[in-house]
Amino acid sequence: MNTDTEGFGDLLQQAEQLTADMDSGTDLPHVERNLQQILEAGQRLLSRATPATQDNTDVQASILLGSKGFVLPKISERLEGLRAATTFEPLEPVRDTDIQGFLRNERENALLAVIEQTRKNTFEEVERRQWECMENEWEREKQKILNSLLGSGQESFEFQQDPELLMTESELSGGRSSLDHIEMAYARQVFVYNEHVIENGILPSLVDMFLEVAHKINDQSVTDLWQMVKCMTEIPLGQMFGNQPSVIRKDRQIQAHLLSRARQYLEQNYIRYIEMTISTNLRQVQLGGVPGTYKLVLSFLNVKPPVAVRSAEDGEVDGQPVWALIFFCLRCGDLRAVKDILDRAGHQLGDFPTFFAEYMNSSDHRLGPGNDTKIKLNYRRVIKNCSDPYKRAVYCVIGRCDWAEDHAEILDKIDDYLWLKLSHIQEVYSDSGQEQLTLKQLQKMLYEDYGEPHFNGYQQPFLYFQVLFLTGQFEAAIEFLSRIERLRYHAVHVALVLYEMKMLVLPSDCQAQLLSEDSSDSAGLRRLNLARLIMMYTRKFEATDAREALQYFFFLRNLKSPVGDNLFMSCVSELVLETREFDMLLGRLEKDGSRKPGAIDRFQQDNQRITEMVAKDTETKGLFEDAVRLYDLAKNHEKALSLMNKLLSQVVAIAPSPQSPRDRLATLAVSMAERYQSMGHEGTQVTTRTFFLLLDLVTFFDFCHSGTVNKALEVIQGINLLPFAPEEVEHKVNSFKHYSEEIRRCLPDILLATMNILLSKYNNIRNSSSQGPFVRTGALADGGKDTYLNYLRSQAKTLIMFAGMLPYRLPGDTNARLVQTEVLMS
Structure with a gap:
């Protein structure tokens, strides 16, 4: 116990001795604090100290603001004491009898409700438009993908290549074309036609130009296709000029003319078929006398006898059944030959010559009400049950009787079937029940009821195209043919012919499907999207034949x-x-x-x-x-300058390198600047000033990256963007408000680069052995090294002061790096 007491006594004596030693020789007053006071003082110091992990922004801000007499801790306390009042919050509770307060609250609540509803509506409208834009964009991308897929095929007809076509291909493509010789021949005609359109001269017949291509292709199916198109498009449209294609196609006169042209085409084809049959069987033909349809039919029946019947009703003429002769002359479209046969037959045909005379002399081949009723009644009672198929067929054509009968005994070809059905049509779109065949009914039957499978469309594309085209279904025919890659070029150019003649019905929306139908159209006309068809076609060759694509x-x-x-x-x-x-x-x-x-x-x-x-x-x-x-x-110089300013501001501080985006933009900007200075431009003053200022900054940073600090400093001082003396700071801060966003975006890099230039000059002069004289900008030699170093430090402090006073938020590390650089100069 005594030992412990003695030990504490020694410790107390030693502590008192230390205190005496500390007090001796100093002028500071003696401060006595207990443990609680020391703890409180430590807490206060800790609260003022910056944490180790916190950015030194407060220190930098204190340095910048301290030069203007602001104390940062007091400002922070004042800011923390502020409380944002809630909008429309009443200062005191509203009493039940306070009418003014009640009305004020109601008004504020109404305003808040309107604001909330407006906000809700705005968000809903923005979301709706966003989805609408996304759907439209996806639809466009989908169509581009589909067009690319449809235009990527490489199939083509294995036609015999004509030397002239090969020469044309060589001339147009120069050996790089993606077009084959047929497509190139079509493209040549399109080019020639467009040249006539541009010159506003007499326009050539586009269908005749394409028919020339068909003859050079040396394929009979293609030639027949274009001859059919030519036949169907020879329609007088003068009185319909200026109308929409849908109006033209619905016109009764135009429809009647289309039906007439379709029948004429089938009849001309049949005459060619008879002539070909006769020419290949000359031994069996007994051709003589006056040439004409009658003699051709008679010779044809000698080669191919008519369908055998139990007995030839109403006798014979020249050894052939009279009704067979009449039918085949009708099939050839020669009514005069039929009249000649009737004259030869005499009175053995009953009332038929009377019916035929009215049919022949009528402009639209219609019978009057009396004879029309009589021939239909006669057909139902007698003719329908007769044994002669030719007689039944003739009555059906002249009297338009029993349109549902196919006459399969004598009509075994699609052409014959079409001709008979077209002959039955009297009204275009009338709904008169089952007694009369209309064009709309025929179109529906062929396209919807029978369709491609019935006609074996993909194996016989030209045949199915003919079926649709001759029945006035131009759009459906073109769409069908365009789905076959090797025939698409024919479909495209048929569509161009019809479009130029205002006979092609188009949809109101160019983004519609290739073939669409308007539900509000009672006529049932389908619509072909010509724009999509052309883009599908040109997708194949636009990358290599852009000029030809422009023509389309x-x-x-x-x-x-x-x-x-x-x-x-x-x-x-x-x-x-x-x-x-x-x-x-x-x-x-x-x-x-x-x-x-x-x-x-x-x-x-x-x-x-x-x-x-x-x-x-x-x-x-x-x-x-x-x-x-x-x-x-x-x-559009204003837009070009504005966009160039945005691009330059992003790369102006980057180090130059060959073929870099910065060098390309700088080269383009310099060429624009030289041209605008020599020839003038239409850009605004603000945009132009920004553009040329950015060019100066490009030069400044080029000098910075190359290490030419003196020239770089001269450029930045010549730009007059930064202050280099304390008295210039306030003026430069006010001027900086008028600079564009592109210049403001470059400011941190400009400040750091300029500060690094000052530091580089400071280090070079401080480490040099020379004592002067040194020349300052705008002044003569001032006589010493130290004075010039102070001058550089003053410029650095001026830049820091400028950065602190700017009403523009700089990046977080910019101020720190500026202060660190300035410290290195002290």
Whole structure:
């Protein structure tokens, strides 16, 4: 116990001795604190100290604001004491008898309700439009994919190639074309036709031009197809000029004329068939006398005798059954030959000569009400049950009786069947029950009831095309043929012929399906999307034959896109973006400012508008560098400068390197600047000032990265963007508010680069052995090294002061790096 007491006593004596030693020799007052006071003081110091993990932003802010007399801790306390009042919050409870307060609250509640409802409606509208835009964009992408798939086939007819066609292909393509010789021949005719359209001269017959191609192809099926198209399009449309195609196609006179032309085509084909049959069987033919249809039919029946019947009703003429002769002459379309047979037969045919005379002399081959009733009654009572199939068929044609009867005994070909059904049609769209066949009923029967499987469409495409085309279903026929890759070029050019003649019915929306039907159209006319058909066709070769694709797009110049743009311009824009042949298609600007024409100049359209549309689409797709060139080409200098400013501001501080985006943009910007300075431009003053300021900054950073600090400092001081003396700070801060966002975005890099230049000069001069004199900007030599170093430090402090006073939030590390650099200069 005594030992412990002595030990504590020694410790107490030693502690007192230490206290005495600390007090001796100092002027500081003696402070006595207990443990509680020491703990409180430590807590206060800890609360003021910056945590180790916290950014030193508060320290930097204290340095920057301290120069202006602001104390950061007091400002923080005042800011923390502020409380944001709730909007429309009453200052005191509203009493039951406070009418004014009650009304004020009701008014505020009504306003809040309106604001909330407006906000809700706005969000719903934004969401709806967002989904609508996404659906439209996906629909466009889907159609592009489908068009690419449909246009990627490489099938073609194995036709004998004509030397002239091969020469044409060589001339047009130069050995790089994706078009085969048939497509190239069609493209040549399209080019020639468009040239006539552009020159506003006498337009050639487009169908005749395509018929020439068919003759060169040396394929009878193709030749027959174009002869049929030519026959069906020889319609007088003068009185219908200016009407819509749907109106023209619904006109009764036009429909009657189409039916007449279809029958004439089938009749002419049948005459050629008879002549071919006779020419191959000359030994059996007894051809003589006056040439004509009657003699041809008589000789044909000698080669192919008519269907045998138990007894030839009403006798014979020249050794052949009279009704067979009448039927085959009707099938050839020669009514005069039928009249000659009736004269030869005498009175043994009953009332039929009377019926036929009225039928022949009528302009539309109709019987009067009296004879029409009489012939139908006679058919039902007598003729329908007779044994002669030719007699039944003749009565059905002349009297339009029993249209449901197919007469399979004597009609074994599709052509004969079509001719008979077309002969039955008297009204186009009337709904008179089952007594009369209308065109609408025939079209439905052939396209919907029978359809492709019945006619074996894909194995006999030309036959099924003929069935649809001759019955006035042009759109369905073209759509069917376009689905067969090796025949698509025929379908496209048939569609062009009909479109140019205003006989092709188009949908109101160019994004509709290839073949669509308007439910509100009582006539049941289908609609063919010509724009989609052409784009499907050109998708195959637009990458290698862009000029030829333009020729096809020119047909769409009078159509509108869903947003109201010219469809030709829209297609040109898409073609340019796909091929990226900007100079070849749109032209380019030479160094002297002149414009070298492009492929679109041939079409004499609004080239500036087309180029600007392509520029907008290019900008939308994010191809900003190409968009600048296109806006410049379209003489939209303001947009070109504005977009160039945005691009330059993103790369201005990057180190230059060959073929880098920065170097490409800088080269383009310099060429634009030289041209604008020499020839003028239409950009606004603010945009132009930003553009040239960015060019100066490009030069400044080029000097910085190359280490040429003196020239870099001269450039940045010449730009007059930053202050280098304390008295300039306030003026530069006020001026900075007027700079564009592109310049503000570059400010952190400009400040850091300038501070590094000052540090580099400071280190070079401090480490040099020379003592002066040193020259300051705008002043003579001041006589010493230390004075110049102080001058550089003053410039650095001025930049820090400028950065602290800017009403612009700099990146978090910018202030720290500026302060650190300034510290290195102390």
